Amino acid sequence: METTQQGKTMVLNHRQIEQKITRIAFEIFERNAEEEVLVVAGLTGMGYVLAQRVVEKLREIAPFHLQLIKIDLDKSQPNIHEVRLSEQVPLTGAAVILVDDVLNTGKTLTYAMVPFLEAEVKQMEVLVLVNRSHKLYPVAPDYTGFELATTLSEHITVDLNAEASTVHLH
Template structure:
């Protein structure tokens, strides 16, 4: 038996949320020499790209994207691959994903940055479900949604469709 999907965010709402998050990132990092947006593949990376585009319109601070790849289904800590590792000091890093559920993916994505000279390490998600099993606080969230454990959130970010569904 399949559950009916309920639209919770459409394209205009997602773009509005991304714009707001970009302003919040800029406000909290306005003294940074550079901001690193770390997108968890694949939707987190797409949201990072959208935030980067907005930041470049409102700020002169250089923004660099870093792609994170990992096996999200791994039962123990997966190997985390980064497209690049910053070699600067006093880093301002924002790790971005589409949905925060248990916090497992986010906490593993944060791990490689803990050995660096960080000024700020922050997190951003489009939808926060608040079913944390890991101690993750979200700095920038688009939508806080109370769901049951059985419910799921699906985010679609394709050329033709930006949407989020609850089912």
């Protein structure tokens, strides 16, 4: 790991992130090979950007139809504001993958599940790029790019935009 002048430690560089996205896409394909339609739902911010990148890779390798949607919620106060989906797609009986960049305590992902629970989906899986393993809520990722043991005072910054994607610890 490389430390920058700003006191940040690079955890993953662009090439490593691309490798992890590719591996995760193949895992999704293997576990969902029987599905005709797969709904990939990314949480507002970098979760949605990660979902877009995973869907791009899946379109290269998987024959099933992919529906990409965004989950809009206030990550700082998910219990106060309504959780909304960017578009209405048929969810009853659907296979759904919830995507977020970092799993901290599981609180945000727990609230993000609400619209899908109301629709009685067939199955719901969770994908995160970085799992910090600070579980306060019973949410465990099915697909993980990187496991990282951190303290609660440390922060993870994920930048998936442009050609220089990075994950930093500070």
